[in-house]
Every structure is written in C-alpha cells, then in structure tokens.
Amino acid sequence: MKILETRTAPNPRRVRVFLAEKGIEVPFEQVDLMKGDLKTDAFTSLNKLQKVPVLVLDDGTPICESMAICRYFEELQPDPPLFGTGPRGRALVEMWQRRMELGLMSAVTTAFRHLHPAMVSLEVPQVAEWGEINKPRAVDMLKIMDEQLASNRYIAGDAYSVADITAMVSIDFMKPARIPRPEGLDNLTRWYGEVSSRPSAKA
Amino acid sequence: MKILETRTAPNPRRVRVFLAEKGIEVPFEQVDLMKGDLKTDAFTSLNKLQKVPVLVLDDGTPICESMAICRYFEELQPDPPLFGTGPRGRALVEMWQRRMELGLMSAVTTAFRHLHPAMVSLEVPQVAEWGEINKPRAVDMLKIMDEQLASNRYIAGDAYSVADITAMVSIDFMKPARIPRPEGLDNLTRWYGEVSSRPSAKA
Numbered sequence: 001m002k003i004l005e006t007r008t009a010p011n012p013r014r015v016r017v018f019l020a021e022k023g024i025e026v027p028f029e030q031v032d033l034m035k036g037d038l039k040t041d042a043f044t045s046l047n048k049l050q051k052v053p054v055l056v057l058d059d060g061t062p063i064c065e066s067m068a069i070c071r072y073f074e075e076l077q078p079d080p081p082l083f084g085t086g087p088r089g090r091a092l093v094e095m096w097q098r099r100m101e102l103g104l105m106s107a108v109t110t111a112f113r114h115l116h117p118a119m120v121s122l123e124v125p126q127v128a129e130w131g132e133i134n135k136p137r138a139v140d141m142l143k144i145m146d147e148q149l150a151s152n153r154y155i156a157g158d159a160y161s162v163a164d165i166t167a168m169v170s171i172d173f174m175k176p177a178r179i180p181r182p183e184g185l186d187n188l189t190r191w192y193g194e195v196s197s198r199p200s201a202k203a
Numbered sequence: 204m205k206i207l208e209t210r211t212a213p214n215p216r217r218v219r220v221f222l223a224e225k226g227i228e229v230p231f232e233q234v235d236l237m238k239g240d241l242k243t244d245a246f247t248s249l250n251k252l253q254k255v256p257v258l259v260l261d262d263g264t265p266i267c268e269s270m271a272i273c274r275y276f277e278e279l280q281p282d283p284p285l286f287g288t289g290p291r292g293r294a295l296v297e298m299w300q301r302r303m304e305l306g307l308m309s310a311v312t313t314a315f316r317h318l319h320p321a322m323v324s325l326e327v328p329q330v331a332e333w334g335e336i337n338k339p340r341a342v343d344m345l346k347i348m349d350e351q352l353a354s355n356r357y358i359a360g361d362a363y364s365v366a367d368i369t370a371m372v373s374i375d376f377m378k379p380a381r382i383p384r385p386e387g388l389d390n391l392t393r394w395y396g397e398v399s400s401r402p403s404a405k406a
Binding site for chain 2: 103147
C-alpha cells in the first residue's frame with residue numbers, strides 16, 4: 001500500500017492530517033504536479049483525472065479522491081471516529097465536511113487556480129473574474145463558521161472530525177491564494193489555534 | 204421528519220431517487236427557489252447557505268447537503284446498500300460518487316447557473332466565459348464514464364449505487380443546461396437506458 005501525493009497541495013494534506021490523527025503510517029511517494037508528473041501515462045493509468053492524492057492498495061487498485069481515501073482508513077480503523085458517531089452524528093459531520101469543502105475549500109482553491117501566475121499552465125484558461133468572485137465567498141463561509149463555533153468546540157459539534165481537517169487545510173491555503181483573513185472572528189480564531197496546535201497539523 | 208425541496212432542482216432529485224431505491228417514504232414540502240423561498244428568515248434558520256434539500260429531523264435538527272441526507276438514511280436502513288459494501292467497495296463508491304459530483308454534476312450545474320437567463324438573479328454575477336468552459340468538461344467526464352462502463356455494469360462496479368444516481372440526475376440536467384450529449388458513447392447509452400428504466404428514476 002502506498003499514497004502518491006504532491007506535498008504542497010491542499011488535498012494530500014487532508015489525508016496526511018487524517019492519518020496522523022488515526023496514528024496510521026502509510027508510505028508516501030512524491031509526484032510533482034508542478035512538473036507535469038500527473039500527465040504521464042503511468043500516473044494517468046492510476047487516475048484518469050490526473051489528480052493527487054491516489055492510494056494504491058496492495059492488489060494494485062487505485063483509490064482516488066481524498067475523502068474516499070479517508071473513508072477507507074475510517075473503515076479499517078474506526079477509532080478515533082473522524083466521520084462522526086451514530087446516524088445523526090455522522091450526518092452532521094458529512095454536512096459540515098461538505099460545507100467546508102464546497103463552500104470554503106472550493107472557493108479558496110478556485111481563487112488560487114484562476115489568479116495565481118504559477119497555475120497558468122494547469123488551469124486553462126484562467127478566468128480572473130471567476131477567481132475574484134470566489135474570494136469574498138470564502139470569507140462569507142468563515143463568518144458562518146464563526147457563528148457555528150460560538151456554541152460548538154469543533155466545526156461539527158463536540159468532537160474533532162474530518163470537517164475540522166478540511167477547514168484548517170483550507171484556511172492555511174488562503175495564504176498562497178492571497179485571501180486575507182478578516183479580523184474579529186473570535187470563535188474562529190479560538191478554534192483555529194486549537195486545531196493548529198494538534199500534532200497532526202504538522203503532517 | 205420531513206424534507207424541504209424544490210422539485211425541479213437536481214440535488215433534491217438525488218435524494219428522491221435514493222429514497223425510492225430504499226423504499227423509504229418521507230413527506231416532502233415544496234419551497235420554490237425561483238420565487239425566493241430560500242431567502243426567507245424561516246428557511247435561512249434551517250440552512251444558512253439557502254440551499255435545498257433540507258431534511259428536518261423530528262427533534263428539529265436540520266440536515267443539509269444531499270449526500271449527508273442520503274447517508275443518514277443509509278445508516279437507518281442499510282439495505283439495499285447504496286454506498287457500497289466493505290472498506291474497498293465503499294471507497295470505490297465514494298470515489299466514483301465524487302467524480303460524478305465534482306466532475307460531471309458540478310460542470311453541468313455551473314454551465315446552467317452561469318449561462319441560463321433564468322439564473323440571472325440567483326447566480327450573481329453570472330460569468331458566461333466560466334459557464335462555457337464547463338460544457339466540454341462535462342462531456343470529457345462522459346467519455347471517462349463510457350470507458351468505465353465498458354467493463355462495469357454500473358458506474359462503481361457490479362452494483363447500482365449512489366454514484367449512478369448522481370450520474371443519471373446530472374445527465375438529465377444537461378438538457379436545461381443546453382449541453383448536447385455526444386454520440387458514439389455506446390456503453391454510456393446502455394447504462395443510461397438501464398438506470399433510467401428503474402422505477403426510482405421517476406422519483
């Protein structure tokens with residue numbers, strides 16, 4: 001079993017933080033998306049969408065998509081539960097994980113991909129107007145998170161979950177995406193300090 | 204328990220097809236996103252993101268996001284399994300469900316939202332260039348599906364799953380999104396005929 005990834009990209013980091021929280025060690029192999037490693041025939045045979053990360057099982061089966069990889073390890077080792085507990089709890093984690101992904105991470109990475117000069121050969125064509133539109137959308141989601149965190153220790157409730165992982169990784173990626181973090185979101189700041197100081201955040 | 208939805212929108216249809224496959228009946232309440240029903244205080248208190256569908260549990264808890272709602276019912280009633288079986292099977296369903304959602308459904312709905320005159324007051328501002336870019340991306344994903352369906356009865360393998368639901372709903376939504384379906388994708392045509400003739404497709 002191994003994971004192919006590009007260390008600087010946000011999606012692979014979600015998997016690394018997830019595995020660190022579980023205490024699971026998997027060998028990582030670096031492929032550099034900036035150098036065209038994802039366009040090779042060898043990589044494309046593993047993932048036609050030419051994206052990282054990819055988990056390759058011992059039988060050679062490639063599992064693509066960060067959340068599919070995380071769910072695979074959640075099944076293999078349920079503790080600590082990072083996708084919630086019980087039908088209601090798991091639904092709430094899924095709801096917040098998706099809000100963090102579709103509302104925050106997507107907005108941040110869209111701004112990065114459509115505005116950053118380094119992406120010019122990877123996001124073809126870049127649409128600067130679309131990139132700019134996404135910046136305030138990311139900030140709007142931070143405000144919704146701040147409200148949620150006024151009465152919840154973590155994004156999806158009392159327990160740390162994959163929703164916190166997606167949120168933290170997205171917020172850290174606001175720096176290369178050049179989206180300033182607004183001031184005055186005290187609950188968000190409290191939560192960010194807490195999740196960022198977990199050993200997994202360094203993964 | 205009830206589900207708030209707009210009947211014409213693609214995401215609520217995913218939940219209706221899912222429930223029909225499970226044989227679960229839940230009362231539906233219509234809110235019309237075209238008439239501004241999602242912008243009211245009452246609806247916003249259920250979902251700050253102002254999107255349908257929303258499942259309201261008996262204790263009043265709102266569960267937003269179609270896939271969170273579907274997973275809730277999968278937990279309550281595991282048979283027939285629509286999110287796969289076993290760690291490897293569930294990971295593959297999640298992988299394909301996400302490919303269908305992020306690669307196909309997102310491209311189709313982006314074309315619709317950024318190009319259709321009916322969306323002018325809901326997608327602000329519309330970016331026509333971004334809408335046009337997404338049309339060929341949807342078609343590219345249909346080609347990947349056609350290859351996958353050459354050796355698999357359903358999108359994620361031998362069993363019908365939530366990945367088929369997202370894919371079928373997305374393909375049907377290509378019509379209002381004005382994306383023509385390319386000819387010559389015979390495996391896709393075989394599969395589409397099969398999933399569309401299931402009773403759940405009428406839900």
